[in-house]
């Protein structure tokens with residue numbers, strides 16, 4: 608997984624970090640840390656410059672990891688808006704092959720009704736869609752394949 612390079616191994620739960628310090632200990636850039644701060648990482652309120660508790664950094668990554676693991680579970684697709692994996696509305700998904708080895712599952716979020724997408728290779732299709740009704744879209748109508 609791409610994000611494995613950001614490790615919380617060196618984060619001390621009882622330490623306080625500024626943006627730069629957090630970036631260093633996580634092996635990230637300060638702008639990545641600011642991105643995380645806008646996306647769920649909590650800093651101590653009302654303090655400038657920003658101070659982040661080590662425990663909050665660890666909790667943030669634990670939560671993210673848990674969400675990622677859930678997302679790969681069968682029959683669910685991660686909804687970007689709701690930020691949790693969902694069983695598609697009606698238990699239905701479309702599978703759209705994008706090449707002979709790749710494709711994308713498309714379902715509708717039962718909560719916010721947005722389209723949810725999950726990359727899925729044909730070999731993993733059966734496992735990824737366990738319990739769902741899958742309709743496979745063919746490329747014939749929309750694509751012209753060049754030889």
Ligand SMILES: [Zn+2]
Nearest residue numbers: 686689716719
């Ligand atoms: Zn949703």
